[in-house]
Each structure stands twice: as structure tokens, then as C-alpha cells.
Amino acid sequence: MxxxxxxxxxxxxxxxxxxxxxxxxDGYLLGAGDRVKIDVFSVPEITGEYTVLPNGTLNMPLVGAVGVQNRTLKQASGAIAARYSPVLQIPVITVNLVAARxxxxxxxxxxxxxxxxxxxxxxxxxxxxxxxxxxxxxxxxxxxxxxxxxxxxxxxxxxxxxxxxxxxxxxxxxxxxxxxxxxxxxxxxxxxxxxxxxxxxxxxxxxxxxSANFATQNSRPLKITIVGQVNRPGPYTLLEGNVAQGAQLVNPNLLQVPSVTRAIQVAGGITQLADIRNIQVKRFTRSGAPQLVKLDLWKLLKAGDALQDLPLQDGDTVEIPEATSVSDREISELATASFSPERISVNVVGEVERPGAVSIQPNTPLNQAILTAGGFNQKAKKSNVSLIRVNPNGSVSKRDISIDLTRGVGENDNPALRNNDIIIVKKTGFATFLDSTSTFIGPFSGILGVLRIFGGF
The missing domain is CATH 3.10.560.10 (Outer membrane lipoprotein wza domain like)
Structure with a gap:
């Protein structure tokens, strides 16, 4: 074509x-700096290589300057032949380009x-x-x-x-x-x-x-912004390569230029409220009119549609909206995606060896979180614990879960945990009684000790 x-x-x-x-x-236009070879039939004294001068002329023997600026090779041949007509009987002249300026x-x-x-x-x-x-x-x-x-x-x-x-x-x-x-x-x-x-x-x-060889160079850093339902929204500079950028996680399965999923990873991954079906990329053009590109990363997860992982360019803004409703099944599936956080934080409080926040992988079962916190201590009520969860709609749920450390993952007795879940391990009834008794008799034991010093008892 x-x-x-x-x-x-x-x-x-x-x-x-x-x-x-x-x-x-013949489409090339001559100009200052071009080097040409001029062949004059049967006149070797004139035949040779010449350079177009800064004023756009060739300095030819016998006839002097011949203008060739913005002329094709064929036109230059005609102009030179016209100048040699008074000198040569039948000037047959050809001009060829030797080195372009x-x-x-x-x-x-x-x-x-x-x-x-x-x-x-x-x-x-x-x-x-x-x-x-x-x-x-x-x-x-x-x-x-x-x-x-x-x-x-x-x-x-x-x-x-x-x-x-x-x-x-x-x-x-x-x-x-x-x-x-x-x-x-x-x-x-x-x-x-x-x-x-x-x-x-x-x-x-x-x-x-x-992937074209005349697309944006791979080594060029891209400045992008990511907002909405990610853990660390804000501006980022993405670099090409499959290594970590500081403490930021980078996907080893990269396109030739950074993509949307890589930007999400660098921003700490999506939150459980992210609507990955309606992600938008706002892209500015040189004319000033922005373009909006809608992406559905759910198609990437379920159907392997890699086209949804759009390559980014400098100045792009990635917007991840909040979902109006998310099922528990979808939340569990999203937790294992490559653009979700690598770790989540849950709080295990009460009667465990190391109470406090623990860092675990997404979808870790409740039993494993308790073991990560050091397991039950001697005062723990080991038959059940309480799980407090903030739901995507903003409500807070609390339920008591029977504990059996030998069970596998199950929604009723060993559920997969989500970010910011709270596990409460209570005391046994006897441990609660002993603590209450100690609190009651504590002041009296102090008085009795003083009396013993003075020999009253």
C-alpha cells in the first residue's frame, strides 16, 4: 500500500x-552539503565529485556557479547541461547522489x-x-x-x-x-x-x-497517578524492569511498558471495596482533550483477557471506584489476585502468647492466625473465639466460632480472614474467677502483711 x-x-x-x-x-531535493558525482559524456576533465556550496550552487569548471538548491537530480542535470551548451556541442550530463547532507x-x-x-x-x-x-x-x-x-x-x-x-x-x-x-x-x-x-x-x-520498536522507550520513567480504592493512592514514577523499586512490589510478568496492574501493585494493591469491573484510565493528548479508557480486570482474572491490562503512558491517571456491593466469594477471589496486597493485617487480642497485630497472607484461615500470635496461653478459653469484621457496606459483624485446630478452611468453623479482622480470645470461667478473687483480696493481703511485721498475727 x-x-x-x-x-x-x-x-x-x-x-x-x-x-x-x-x-x-529523483524525489530527492539537493541542498548545501550534498556530495554528488557529475558524469559528462566524453569529457573526463569535468567528470568528478562536487559538493553543493552553502549558497546552493555547484562550482563547475569553465562555467562557474550553477544553482541546484531544491532541485531534483534530474533538474540539476538539466541546469548543468544548459550552462555547458555554449561550451560543449552536445552536453550529455548525469548527476548522482554520493553522500546526503x-x-x-x-x-x-x-x-x-x-x-x-x-x-x-x-x-x-x-x-x-x-x-x-x-x-x-x-x-x-x-x-x-x-x-x-x-x-x-x-x-x-x-x-x-x-x-x-x-x-x-x-x-x-x-x-x-x-x-x-x-x-x-x-x-x-x-x-x-x-x-x-x-x-x-x-x-x-x-x-x-x-511492543513496536518505535513506541515509548522501555527505559523511560513514567509519572502516573492512581486514586480510589488502593491502599496507597497518589502519584508514582514507574520504572521498567522486573525488580523491586525500594519497598514497592513489582510484578515479574511485565509488558514492555508498565501496565495498570503494575501500577496497582506499586500503590499497595486494591482494597476489598475496589470495583475492578469499572476501572478508568484518564489519558491526556497533545491536543488537550483527555481520553477515558474503561477496563474490566474481572475479565482478566476469570477469562485471562490480557487486553484489560492496559499499557500506561506518562501522565495517565488510574481511577479505581468503590463497589456498591461485593459478595464474600468475590472478596476471597480478589484476595488471591496478583494486584491485591501480598500481606494483610489482623488483630489477635486476649489470651494468646503474643497479642496484637499479625501480618499474614490473604485468605489465611483463623486457626493459623491464632498460631501466628503464639497460640493460646494458659488462661485461654480454647473452645471458641469471637471474630469481629467490618463489612464492605460499613456494618460491623460479630460472631462466635468454635475452635478445632485440626480443621481445614471452612466458612463456619475456620473462616478465611480479611484485612483488619479482629479475633478475641476469651479467658476460661475459672481463670476469670481467680482474677476476680485476686482483685478482691489484694488489698487485704497487703494489710495482713503489715500486721505480721509488727507481730500482731
Whole structure:
């Protein structure tokens, strides 16, 4: 598929892309710094290599300066032949490009570092050819995730005497999907490139774009914000790699760029109130109009839909809303997800060896939490304990649970625990009686001790 030519951007039609034919040899416009070889038939004294001077001319023997600025090789051949007509009977002249000058091009739109760039042919291609579109995009640190690769526009100077600028539409998506190298347009000095934003984000295409060699560079840190139902909301800087960032957990199963689940992990994981079916990513474009991308991580958990784990770009805001209702089954399933907290905290109070907060894995059974706290002490009532839980709807529930340390996980007698659960281990009746008796006779035992000192008893 060939890119298309039009006189102005407003006239470019997607259906006209097939009509473009840019001749590789004759489409190049000469300028200061180009080195060319001029062959003059049967005149070896003039044949040789020449450099275009800063004023856009070639200094030729016998005839002096010949203007070639913004002329194609064919036009330059004609201009030189015209100057030699008074000198040579039948001047047959050909001009070939030996070494292209560094070119200056501009790129704007959905690119990480828009601006103007000077690119040398030797730095861009091993064979000395002109730099290409994808090479320039790489120099500008890649396209953003909202780039419309199907409508990349290149504004190009026309040769001398050909009228106004030429506008070319390039479809880089065809380069990704079909390997169409014709879409990787060779650039010329003075080209201006505009990469527009898409109207909507396609999750499938976003994942493919993130793996392209002209996407955002992997080493580029991303500054994002995550708000809502995560344990540590706020701004974060995500770095590429599969290692921990300080005390922050990083998923080893990464995309080429950080994704939504990785951002959630770095923010401490979701809370039990998170509505993972309606996560939104707010993404800003260069034009200023934000895009909203809706994600359903429940599809990722239940159906393995990896497209829901959207690659992020610099400046994204991830919003995780609060669920209106969550079933106990869903809470238990979410607790084992990779983007849930690695550890939860529960409080074991009363008659255990080490009362207080204990850190355990999600869905740890009640019996194991008691053992983590050192187990029952000598005063503990070992037949049952009380479990106090704050429910997602804000209510507080309390229930007594019979204890059998040999039982497996079960909702009635050994339930899986949630973050901030409280386990109360009571005293036995006899231990309570002894403590009460000690409290009652304590003052009298002190008086009796004093009397014994003075020999009264």
C-alpha cells in the first residue's frame, strides 16, 4: 500500500493512500552539503565529485556557479547541461547522489519529545541512505499510546517550479501489521511530520503498539497517578524492569511498558471495596482533550483477557471506584489476585502468647492466625473465639466460632480472614474467677502483711 499525495491536509482522503508514488532517486531535493558525482559524456576533465556550496550552487569548471538548491537530480542535470551548451556541442550530463547532507526535520503531535531534529544519513542507515520515518520517531523517544498511526501526515517541499508544499499520508499501522516497508517513508530536508491522536483507544491495538520498536522507550520513567480504592493512592514514577523499586512490589510478568496492574501493585494493591469491573484510565493528548479508557480486570482474572491490562503512558491517571456491593466469594477471589496486597493485617487480642497485630497472607484461615500470635496461653478459653469484621457496606459483624485446630478452611468453623479482622480470645470461667478473687483480696493481703511485721498475727 502506497502513501497518498494531496495539496493540503484537509483534502487528504484515507482512500487515496494507494495513489502515492515517490521516486527514490529523483524525489530527492539537493541542498548545501550534498556530495554528488557529475558524469559528462566524453569529457573526463569535468567528470568528478562536487559538493553543493552553502549558497546552493555547484562550482563547475569553465562555467562557474550553477544553482541546484531544491532541485531534483534530474533538474540539476538539466541546469548543468544548459550552462555547458555554449561550451560543449552536445552536453550529455548525469548527476548522482554520493553522500546526503544532514537533514533537518520537525515532528509534532503524539510523540514523547516533539521538536526539530538534525539527522545525518550515516547515523541513521548503514548504507548511507536517507533517514526514515521510524528512525526519526525513535530519536524523538517514540509515539504515545494515543497516536493514530494510520493518519501520520508529512508536509514536504516540492521541487523548484512545482508549486506549493506536498502533503503525504503514511499508514504506519500497515508497517506493523503487514510489514509494508513502503510506509516507512524516507525523509527529506525540511519535512514536517504530524502524528494525530486517535478518537478512542483500542485495547488490542494498544498492546501491539506498546511492543513496536518505535513506541515509548522501555527505559523511560513514567509519572502516573492512581486514586480510589488502593491502599496507597497518589502519584508514582514507574520504572521498567522486573525488580523491586525500594519497598514497592513489582510484578515479574511485565509488558514492555508498565501496565495498570503494575501500577496497582506499586500503590499497595486494591482494597476489598475496589470495583475492578469499572476501572478508568484518564489519558491526556497533545491536543488537550483527555481520553477515558474503561477496563474490566474481572475479565482478566476469570477469562485471562490480557487486553484489560492496559499499557500506561506518562501522565495517565488510574481511577479505581468503590463497589456498591461485593459478595464474600468475590472478596476471597480478589484476595488471591496478583494486584491485591501480598500481606494483610489482623488483630489477635486476649489470651494468646503474643497479642496484637499479625501480618499474614490473604485468605489465611483463623486457626493459623491464632498460631501466628503464639497460640493460646494458659488462661485461654480454647473452645471458641469471637471474630469481629467490618463489612464492605460499613456494618460491623460479630460472631462466635468454635475452635478445632485440626480443621481445614471452612466458612463456619475456620473462616478465611480479611484485612483488619479482629479475633478475641476469651479467658476460661475459672481463670476469670481467680482474677476476680485476686482483685478482691489484694488489698487485704497487703494489710495482713503489715500486721505480721509488727507481730500482731
Amino acid at each position: 502506497e502513501p497518498a499525495i494531496a495539496q493540503a491536509p484537509a483534502k487528504i482522503q484515507p482512500s487515496s493512500i494507494n495513489s502515492l508514488t515517490l521516486p527514490e532517486g 544532514p537533514i533537518r526535520v520537525a515532528i509534532a503531535g503524539e510523540i514523547n519529545r516533539p521538536g526539530s531534529y538534525t539527522v545525518t544519513a550515516a547515523a541513521s542507515q548503514p548504507d548511507g541512505n536517507l533517514p526514515t520515518m521510524t528512525r526519526l520517531v525513535q530519536l524523538a523517544e517514540g509515539v504515545t499510546q494515543v497516536a493514530d498511526l494510520r493518519q501520520v501526515q508529512v508536509r514536504r517541499l516540492r521541487p523548484v517550479g512545482s508549486g506549493g508544499d506536498q502533503v503525504v499520508t503514511v499508514d504506519l499501522w500497515q508497517l506493523l501489521q503487514a510489514g509494508d516497508l513502503r510506509q516507512d517513508l524516507r525523509l527529506q530536508d525540511g519535512d514536517s511530520i504530524l502524528i494525530p491522536a486517535t478518537a478512542t483507544v483500542n485495547l488490542d491495538e494498544a498492546r501491539q503498539l506498546a
